[in-house]
Amino acid sequence: MTPMPQTDSATTPTSSSAAPLTPRPWTVVLTACAGQFLVVLDVSVVNVALPSMRSDLGLSAAGLQWVISAYAIAFAGFMLLGGRAADLYGRKAMFLLGLGLFTAASVAGGLAQEGWQLVAGRAVQGLGAALLSPATLTLVTGAVPAGSARTRAIATWTAVGAAGGAAGGFVGGLLVDLLSWRWVLLVNVPVGVVVLAGAVLWLRESRTGTGRRLDLPGAVLVTAGLATLAYGIVQTEAAGWTDPETLLTLLGGLGLLAVFVAVEARTAAPLMPLKLFRTRAVSAANVGILLCGSSSFGMWFFMTTYAQSVLDYTPLRAGLALVPSSLSVVLGSKLAPRLMPAVGARNLAVAGALVGAAGFAWQSTMTAEGGFLTTILGPGILMMGGIGLATTPLATLATSSAAPGDAGLVSGLVNTSRTMGGALGIAVLTTLATAVSGPAASSAGLTAGYAAAFRVSTAVLVGAALLMLVWLPKRTPGVRSRAW
Numbered sequence: 007m008t009p010m011p012q013t014d015s016a017t018t019p020t021s022s023s024a025a026p027l028t029p030r031p032w033t034v035v036l037t038a039c040a041g042q043f044l045v046v047l048d049v050s051v052v053n054v055a056l057p058s059m060r061s062d063l064g065l066s067a068a069g070l071q072w073v074i075s076a077y078a079i080a081f082a083g084f085m086l087l088g089g090r091a092a093d094l095y096g097r098k099a100m101f102l103l104g105l106g107l108f109t110a111a112s113v114a115g116g117l118a119q120e121g122w123q124l125v126a127g128r129a130v131q132g133l134g135a136a137l138l139s140p141a142t143l144t145l146v147t148g149a150v151p152a153g154s155a156r157t158r159a160i161a162t163w164t165a166v167g168a169a170g171g172a173a174g175g176f177v178g179g180l181l182v183d184l185l186s187w188r189w190v191l192l193v194n195v196p197v198g199v200v201v202l203a204g205a206v207l208w209l210r211e212s213r214t215g216t217g218r219r220l221d222l223p224g225a226v227l228v229t230a231g232l233a234t235l236a237y238g239i240v241q242t243e244a245a246g247w248t249d250p251e252t253l254l255t256l257l258g259g260l261g262l263l264a265v266f267v268a269v270e271a272r273t274a275a276p277l278m279p280l281k282l283f284r285t286r287a288v289s290a291a292n293v294g295i296l297l298c299g300s301s302s303f304g305m306w307f308f309m310t311t312y313a314q315s316v317l318d319y320t321p322l323r324a325g326l327a328l329v330p331s332s333l334s335v336v337l338g339s340k341l342a343p344r345l346m347p348a349v350g351a352r353n354l355a356v357a358g359a360l361v362g363a364a365g366f367a368w369q370s371t372m373t374a375e376g377g378f379l380t381t382i383l384g385p386g387i388l389m390m391g392g393i394g395l396a397t398t399p400l401a402t403l404a405t406s407s408a409a410p411g412d413a414g415l416v417s418g419l420v421n422t423s424r425t426m427g428g429a430l431g432i433a434v435l436t437t438l439a440t441a442v443s444g445p446a447a448s449s450a451g452l453t454a455g456y457a458a459a460f461r462v463s464t465a466v467l468v469g470a471a472l473l474m475l476v477w478l479p480k481r482t483p484g485v486r487s488r489a490w
Contacts, residue, residue, distance in 0.1 A: 008325075010401040023253065024026070025258075029062075031149040031150050031155075031159070033204070033208040033393055034145055034146070034148075034149035034208060034209060035145075035149055035150070035159050035162060035163070036204070036353055037145075037165065037201060037204045037208050037209060038101070038141075038142040038143075038145040038146050038149075038163065038167040039142065039146070039162055039163055039167075039204050040141060040168065040197070040201045040204070040484065041101060041104075041138050041139075041141075041201055042138075042143075042163060042166055042167045043106075043143040043166045043167065043169065043170040044108065044136075044170070044194055044197060044198065044201070045063070045081070045108065045135035045138055045139050045170075046139075046167045046168075046170030046193065047170040047173060047174055047177065048077065048128040048131060048135070048174075048191075049078070049081070049170075049174065049428075050174025050175060050178070050306060050307075051173075051174040051175075051177050051178040051190050052073060052074065052128075052174075052178065052190050052191075052266070053174065053177040053178060053307075053310065054175060054176065054179045054182055054310075054321040054325070055075070055181075055182050055187035055190045055303065055326075056070055056073065056074075056417065057072060058182055058186065059124065059186035059187050061116065062187065062287045063119075063120065063121045065121045065124075066121075066169070067163075069121045069125065071130055071355065072128075073124060074128075074240070075237070075240040076128040076129040076195065077100050077123045077128040077130065077131055077132040077135075078236060078240060078425070078429055079129075079132065079233050079237050079240065079426055080129045080132025080133045080135075080136060080233070081132040081133075081135045081136050081139075082130075082131055082136075082226060082233070082235075082236040082246065082256055082422060082425045082426050082429060083136070083229050083230075083232040083233025083234075083236055084136035084137065084229055084420065085136045085139065085140060085231075085232070085418050085421050085422040085425065086133075086137070086138045086229075086232065086277070086278065086418045086422055087103065087136070087225050087229050087277070087418075087460050087478070088100060088136045088137040088141070088400045088416050089140035089144075089226065089416070089421075090138055090220065090221075090225070090277050090278075090415045090418065090419020091137065091220070092137075092141045092144055092180075092197070092417075092418075093144075093415055096211045096213070097141045097144050097145050097204065097209075098141075098209040098210065098211045098471070099149070099211065099318050100137050100138070100141040101138055101141040101142065101145065101205055101209065102202065102205055102206070103134075103137055103138075104134045104135065104136070104137030104138025104139070104141065104200055105134065105138050105201060105202055105205065106202065107130060107131075107133060107134030107137065107306055107415060108134030108135055108138060108194065108198060109134075109194060109195055109198030109199065109202070110130075110134075111126070111127045111128070111129075111131040111133075111134060111471070112132070112191045112195055112198065113191075113192070113195055114126070114133060114401050115127025115128055115131065115191040115194035116126040116188045116189070116191035116195075117188070117192075120356060123214060124180070127191070131249065134303045137226060138393075139418075139421045140415075140416035140417040140418035140421055142163065142403065143163055143174050143401070143415075143417035143420060143421065144158075144165075144417045145209065146159050146160060146163045146443065147159070147160065147405050147406075149419070152406060152411045154343060154346075154347065155341040156402070156406070157240075157342075157398070157402050158340075158343040159348060160202050160398060160401050160402050160405065161339045161340050161342050161343045161398045162339075163401070164397050164398045164401055165335065165336040165339035165340055165394065166336075166392070166400075167399075167467075168302075168332075168335040168336065168339060168344030168390070168394060168397070169332055169335065169336050171209055173325075174197060174306070175306065175310045175321070175325040175328060176322070176325025176326060176328065176332075177190070177193075177325070177326040178190050178321070178323065179321030179322040179323075179324065180322055181193060182321060182322065183320070183322050183470070186384070193259060196338060196408065206447075207316075209428030215460050216272075219275065219276070219309075221270075221273055221275060221276050221277035223269055223273070224266060224269055224270055224273060224276055224277035224312045225258075225277050226266055227262055227263075227264045227269060228263065228277060228278065229259075229384070230262050231259050231260075231262030231263035231266055232259070232261035232263070232422065232426070233266075234255060234257075234258050234262060235256065235259030235260065235263065235290075235426070236260075236426065237255055237259070238252055238255035238256035238259055238429075239256070239426075239429045239430055239433045240259060241255060242434075242437060243293065244434045246437065249391035252256040266278075267280065268294050272376055276454070277415075278415065278419075279343055282415075282416065282419075284406050284469035284470070285485075286477060286478065286479050287403040287404060287406070287407040287479050288407050288416060288419070289403050289477075290403075290473070290475070290477035290478045291401070291403040291404035291420075291422060291478065292404060292419055292423040292472050292477075293423070293470075293473065293477075294359075294400045294470055294473070294478070295397065295400050295404070295420060295423045295427065296402070296423040296424070296426065296427035296430075297427060297428075297466055297467070297469070297470035297473075298359065298362070298393055298396055298397055298424075298427070298467070298470060299423065299424040299425070299427030299428045299431065300428060300430055300431025300434075300463075300466060301362065301366065301393070301431060301463040301466050301467055302335075302390065302393045302428070302429040303427070303428030303429075303431055303432055303437040304389070304428075304431045304436075304459060304463060305331075305366070305369075305386075305389055305460075305463070307418060307432055307447070308329065308439070308456045308459055308460070309328060309331075309369075309382065309386065310325075311452075312372070312452070312456050313327055313328075313382065315449075316374055316376075316451055316452055316453055317376065319325040326380050327382050327383075328382070328386065330383055330386060330387055331386035331387060331389065331390045332390070334386070334387040334388075334394065335391065335393055335394040336389045336390040336392035336393060336394065336395065337359065338390070338391040338392065338394020338395040338398075339395075339397065339398050340394075341394075341395065342354060342358075342394065342395050342398035342399055343398065346398075346399055346402070350480060351399035351400075351402060351403050352403075352474060352477070352479065353401070354395060354399045354401075354472045354477040354479055355395075355399045355474050355478060356475050357395065357396075357472050358392045358393065358394070358395030358396030358397070358399075359392065359396045359467045359468075359470045359471035359474065360391075360392070360467070360468070360471050361388060361391060361392030361395060362388070362389050362391075362392025362393045362395075362467050363392070363467035363468050363471065364388055364392070365385045365387070365388025365390075365391070365392060366385070366389055366460050366461075366463045366464040367460075367464045367468060368384065368385040368388060369381070369385035369386075369389060369457075369460045370457045370458075370460035370464060371457070372385075372453055372456065372460070373453060374449040374450045374452075374453045376453075378404075392467075400474075401420055402409050403478065403479070404416055404419070404420050405417060405420065431463075431466075434462075435459040435462060435463065436466075438458055438459055438462060439452075439455030439456055439458060439459045440457040442453075442454050442458040465479075465489065
């Protein structure tokens, strides 16, 4: 593959006019990763605050579900649009717009006096996150020349994103115990303001779509399709997979996406050039990311619930118990760039998936009387360490294979694959766990349901490893580069 030219970067001005000195790559990576941490953190940080939200705002069970779903649907639905907008209108511009929306919505949600206000704030947060998140990965890959240095930068982005999702339970529990549920949203405000200031100072504008127009029909179709599909997936948790309304919603989302593909095949300047999927690295890596996401998102959900509902941990203690798992995914992500030159991106992704599968298999032996060392610490380290080892080479393969004009779009595709995989995984695994647990939902029943979910996750990761072994290219795209 032809490496991405160094002229397409977050540090490249959009014109030849005089401009300030190029910022150091580490400042760009730091700023972009801080933005990514915020948006991933908010996927899970509100979970432990839900009971307090319900009692304070008088939310119904359905309303409580929408506090989670509104964010997830907007996040997944607008992600590809956000990625293409970054290419056309500027990565820095979309970063600032997305983070500004996200921060303002955090204020609105944190100060909400009615349930609908909280849900609306969460939806706008998701929209801001969808504009922001693709820009973060594009800024990271553009700030550093292709090769080992870019791989390390992507590893940092992967680790920070994974840590954001992992830290949600701990941060949420800490804020709820010490302050109130409102601070799981309001804490974004001071952090968001600091990151916005850093972005204004350190990021330089870049775009590759000068003269091109946004494919409006494609944007409407893919956004509506992804949002409808995400809505159908989250509805399965309450209504089940066989509910007629759920099935109609899922089929409607798939139908809209099918129409989107047909329109894109005939559009001169499509939102999503279908030729992207003829690149093995892009297609196979995104499928691998989707499958890894479907397992890892479910892991955090089930382990947090298991610790609190079965082992009687407090929210804060449950969050602390998962800190080693959080650190292991960071370690795995940062170790990956050192291993890739020796074993290759494909082999490392396969090995990481198998390590993760071993952890999930161990976790599936959990009991209602389990101890910390054998039912949380040991399997958690293997599960998330493996996911960290697998995700970095997959993200590297996908983004390094993109043409400069499609960098933002591919970044949006990577994020969409991870988000949709996580939503799909949680929906399927929760349905399975509930079916196994039965109506009594005793500690033993809950544990049996969770164990069944971990067995399925094991099979998914083994299947992902086999698929990647066959489908991923053997060589890592990129060139040698200096460290940063």
